[in-house]
Amino acid sequence: xxxxxxxxxxxxxxxxxxxxxxxxxxxxxxxxxxxxxxxxxxxxxxxxxxxxxxxxxxxxxxxxxxxxxxxxxxxxxxxxxxxxxxxxxxxxxxxxxxxxxxxxxxxxxxxxxxxxxxxxxxxxxxxxxxxxxxxxxxxxxxxxxxxxxxxxxxxxxxxxxxxxxxxxxxxxxxxxxxxxxxxxxxxxxxxxxxxxxxxxxxxxxxxxxxxxxxxxxxxxxxxxxxxxxxxxxxxxxxxxxxxxxxxxxxxxxxxxxxxxxxxxxxxxxxxxxxxxxxxxxxxxxxxxxxxxxxxxxxxxxxxxxxxxxxxxxxxxxxxxxxxxxxxxxxxxxxxxxxxxxxxxxxxxxxxxxxxxxxxxxxxxxxxxxxxxxxxxxxxxxxxxxxxxxxxxxxxxxxxxxxxxxxxxxxxxxxxxxxxxxxxxxxxxxxxxxxxxxxxxxxxxxxxxxxxxxxxxxxxxxxxxxxxxxxxxxxxxxxxxxxxxxxxxxxxxxxxxxxxxxxxxxxxxxxxxxxxxxxxxxxxxxxxxxxxxxxxxxxxxx
Numbered sequence: 407x408x409x410x411x412x413x414x415x416x417x418x419x420x421x422x423x424x425x426x427x428x429x430x431x432x433x434x435x436x437x438x439x440x441x442x443x444x445x446x447x448x449x450x451x452x453x454x455x456x457x458x459x460x461x462x463x464x465x466x467x468x469x470x471x472x473x474x475x476x477x478x479x480x481x482x483x484x485x486x487x488x489x490x491x492x493x494x495x496x497x498x499x500x501x502x503x504x505x506x507x508x509x510x511x512x513x514x515x516x517x518x519x520x521x522x523x524x525x526x527x528x529x530x531x532x533x534x535x536x537x538x539x540x541x542x543x544x545x546x547x548x549x550x551x552x553x554x555x556x557x558x559x560x561x562x563x564x565x566x567x568x569x570x571x572x573x574x575x576x577x578x579x580x581x582x583x584x585x586x587x588x589x590x591x592x593x594x595x596x597x598x599x600x601x602x603x604x605x606x607x608x609x610x611x612x613x614x615x616x617x618x619x620x621x622x623x624x625x626x627x628x629x630x631x632x633x634x635x636x637x638x639x640x641x642x643x644x645x646x647x648x649x650x651x652x653x654x655x656x657x658x659x660x661x662x663x664x665x666x667x668x669x670x671x672x673x674x675x676x677x678x679x680x681x682x683x684x685x686x687x688x689x690x691x692x693x694x695x696x697x698x699x700x701x702x703x704x705x706x707x708x709x710x711x712x713x714x715x716x717x718x719x720x721x722x723x724x725x726x727x728x729x730x731x732x733x734x735x736x737x738x739x740x741x742x743x744x745x746x747x748x749x750x751x752x753x754x755x756x757x758x759x760x761x762x763x764x765x766x767x768x769x770x771x772x773x774x775x776x777x778x779x780x781x782x783x784x785x786x787x788x789x790x791x792x793x794x795x796x797x798x799x800x801x802x803x804x805x806x807x808x809x810x811x812x813x814x815x816x817x818x819x820x821x822x823x824x825x826x827x828x829x830x831x832x833x834x835x836x837x838x839x840x841x842x843x844x845x846x847x848x849x850x851x852x853x854x855x856x857x858x859x860x861x862x863x864x865x866x867x868x869x870x871x872x873x874x875x876x877x878x879x880x881x882x883x884x885x886x887x888x889x890x891x892x893x894x895x896x897x898x899x900x901x902x903x904x905x906x907x908x909x910x911x912x913x914x915x916x917x918x919x920x921x922x923x924x925x926x927x928x929x930x931x932x933x934x935x936x937x938x939x940x941x942x943x944x945x946x947x
Contacts, residue, residue, distance in 0.1 A: 409458050412940065413546045415539055415597075417527060417553035417588055419466040421476040421909060421919040423901065424552045424603070427929020428461040429484055431937060436930050439786035440673035444700040459937040461550065464542035467535070469526035472911030473919050479908060481518035482508070498799050498908055499776045527587035539595055547598070550936055551591060554603035554924070555584035585622055586633070592685070593629035593637055599936055600643075600685040602626070603924055608681055609662045619662050619681075626685055642688040646695050648935060667928070670866040673701040674925050675709045675785065676900045678869045682932070686939065695939045698931045704785055706867045706884065709899045712782030713798060714770040718814070718890030719805030727767035730811075734889050737812045738762035742834040750832070753823040754816070761819055761886040773802040773893060781905065789927060790899065792906040799908050800916055801895035803888075804878055811889055813837050813858050814878075818886035821860040827882075829855045860884055861892065867900045872921035875914045894920060902927035 409432070416425045430436065463481070468474045483490050493510055496502040508515035523538060543549055585602075592600055611618045623645060625632035630641045647664045649672070662681075669678040686693055719725050720733060737743075743755045770777055778797040783790050806814065816837055820828040830838065839857070861867045863884040874881050878891020892900075894909060894916040902925040909916040 409460050410548075410941075411460050411462050412937075413464040413543050413549040414461045415464060415542060415549065415551050415591075415595075416466040417551070417591065418555055418584075419468040419473070419477055419522075419553060420470075420922045420924070421473045422466060422480050423903070423923035423926050424554075424601070424929045424932075425463045425466055425477070426480065426903070426907070426926035427924070427931075428550070428552065428933040428936075429463050430926070430930050431933035432458065432460045433488065434788065436786075436789060436927070437934075439789050440927070440931075441702040441704050441785070444671075444702060459941060461933055461937070463521060464549075465521060465523060465538060467523045467525055467527065467553075469524070469529075470919075471524065472915040473922075474522060474524040475910040476908070476919060477522045478518050479504070479910065481521040482511075482514055483906070485514040485517045492794075495794055495796070495906075498795060498906065499778075499797065528584060532590070535591075536594060539591070543595075548940060549597055550940075551588075551595070551597040551600040552603075553588065553601075555588055586625075589625050589629050590633050590635070592626065592643070593633040593635050593641065596637075596641060596687065597685075598687050598690060599939060600626075600683075601932060601936065602683045602685070604681045606666055606679045606681055609666070623662075623683075626683065643685040644688055644693075646684040646686065648682050648684050648695075648698055648932060650697050650700070667698070669925060669928055670703055671700045672698050672928060672931060673704060673786075674866070674902060674928050675704040675706055676867045676870060676925070678925065680924070684932075684935070693939060693942060696935050698928075698935060703866050705864045706861050706900065707863045708785040709783055709790070709902075710883075710896050711784060713801060713893075713896060713899070714773060714777055714779045714781070715768045715885070716770055716773045716801070716803045716888055716890065716893065717768045718803045718811060718888070719772050720811070721805035721807050723808070725805065727771065731765055731767060733808045733811055734765050734815055735762045737815050740812075740834070740836065742836060750820075750824060754820045757819040757823040757886070758816065761815070761822075765887055765889070768888070773798075775799065775802060777801050783899075786902075786927065789902070790905050792904065795906050798895055798905060800898065801893045802913065803890045803893055804913075806878070806890070809837075809839075810879070813839075814882050814891070815886055815889045817858045817860045817882050818884060818889065821862055821884060822886060825862065825864070827856065827860040827862065828858065830857055831855065833858075856880075858882060861900075870897050870900050870921050872918050874921050875917035897921070901925050 414425070414428050419425060466477050468477055483494060491511065493502055493507055497504060497507045525535065588602060609619050626645060627643055629643065630637040630639050649667045665681045665683055666679055667682050669676060684695060686695065717730050720730055738759050743758055770779065776797055776799050781791065781798050816833065817828050820832060857879055859868060859880045860882045861884055874897055881892040883890055883892055894913060897917065897920045898907065898909065901920055901923055909919050
């Protein structure tokens, strides 16, 4: 039976998390790598064709320059069919620059450039974009549209900081309506199936008193009418949730929350909650897709533990191994360590004293753009590891001021002792930040009471967001002996990117890409549901 190749068009691609998952589907049974399912039999392939489906990424569109460069390099990697040349690894190791690599493999480089379009939807000429999509699809009737509009305007934190969003503000902030660009592509190009991702905050976002999500659902169901185009007004889509519905049971969607996927319930080592819509063209017939099975939680240490141990750096003063050790261990001499206190204080102080005696310089120092080493992992090793890499990329620790290092060390010791991250009220007064907001939060609680958040060793990580690019306070490593925030590679592992996935740009730009991405190991599960759907007798077009 021949392998079916189904084109994929990816809009608002970011660094390519969705594309990576779809491109990997069918090349291996990745379900064997994931944590065991909790409920057996929720999702079964309805046709053996699903196992022989390959999704080919034909076009990815992204406006961010550095995310586009990341996409282009990954497209170059894929062009070798899973067997990249040694020169590719030389590039990852910093031994060969990008231009020399692309010059050496000019045909593959040209293919990668053609597959990835650096453009902003809503700005690029629609005729140009439509032409690129038609060229990418060729004569294919079966294809899939994936992607998600930028989500900053929908985020709960973003809205709370702006206090309120008036209809006039929203009209100026086109991020609220970038989904209309996605909608136009649906209306014009009629994909048999589409997958749209966004943040959970979109469920409660309003513009002029109207719920944005209800408008999106209505528009995507009847895209030609909603986009006010001259196409076939009979074009209709049925929208499905991809996880078991919370409010009413399997397949039925009664409440918007039913569209939310809680990724820690699906083998992702991170409590990331996102809205994911699966749209199926009505002329496909009566089709009810499967759902992504629930799986046992995966702890942070299972994916982070095999990476090189690093120390943080010192900022605003001379940095060295010895200076870092002195700075971190000085906390053990703080007055509060031996002061009487409650049970929590005594347990934390005991760990602080114990860990301070063990702090020493690390073999890999602060890490670097490429750190040669042996790496390991205790989860989904075939997915993450590449034996030809010979080390780890994007694994370099940040620098922090001494007072923040003391807070990190305390917070990690607190979590080690009590298996939870401290709130500001748990910090000794001498460790609280000096600004007034921190003092109020420590006393009264509030949104920023968890200003310093440890990723717990034996639990899924908290959501990795683009905020990680600004500081590391919400992403403190669970190991007190490293006393630092997460590296780009550690954030990428929590997002389930393979170790040979290089993020381009400076470190801030790398963090931004990782925080905005869809976890590829979730995307490959979404791809399996879509392959199953397209392989069913009534799902073929």
